[in-house]
Amino acid sequence: MNELFPIYVKLDEIQLLLVGAGPVGLEKLQAIIANSPKANVHVVASRVDADFLEFAEGRSNIRISNRDFEDTDLNNIDLVILATNNESLNQHIRNLTKEQHILLNVADKPSLCDFYLGSVVRKGNLKIGISTNGKSPTIAKRLREFLDELLPEEIDETLALMGELRDSVKGDFKEKVRVLNEHTKEVLGRR
Known part of the structure; x- marks a missing residue:
């Protein structure tokens, strides 16, 4: 584990x-x-x-x-x-x-x-760290390569827009989370 x-x-x-x-x-x-x-x-x-x-x-x-x-x-x-x-x-x-x-x-x-020190995927402001608990740096490297190819280059533009949306949403923390979750479902094509 x-x-x-x-x-x-x-x-x-x-x-x-x-x-x-x-x-x-x-x-x-x-x-x-x-x-x-x-x-x-x-x-x-x-x-x-x-x-x-x-x-x-x-x-x-x-x-x-x-x-x-x-x-x-x-x-x-x-x-x-x-x-x-x-x-x-x-x-x-x-x-x-x-x-x-x-x-x-x-x-x-x-x-x-x-x-x-994990393997890191970087796309603009998005950074994903990958750890195998020191067991297999090779697997971590392969996963990094896979995710790097999978993630679109435009992800940084999406993050910038989400930052602007987050700053403009009104309400308490719970309401902001609800609005942002709904918006990210649309952005990521999830229901």
Whole structure:
């Protein structure tokens, strides 16, 4: 049973630490920036790949420290993502984050994670997160591809119109929900 609670985090309002700047670190950073272009990311890595540097170049919200991790790197950090293949370092950081109540994700190590990075479908303002509870990132990726093809490009226009309608509907919360539900039935072709 998947007991994960899905949330969407405003990464531009918190501090994120990414440890590791190899291919996996680049994959994580690309996913972060694709979903939250203004995310505040501090990257710590003893080795930084050229592709990683190229991706981060010109992005003032990404700060790279080309050195080994230090315990003080967790100061004022809200969220940590580890993309290292150093098991002892990962476990050390796991222990520190637990003590400091900082949420942690460790690439390819579900047992060390407080949260997972799901596969994401994006169409304008619509964002759908897909989780397999860490069991099969491949299935999540295939579902993302399927939903991406299924959802029309015009969905963002529909969302904008629904936002305007929501703002114009009068009445209490219950009445607004009723009106919006009726309208979405028509929009989505449901009865």
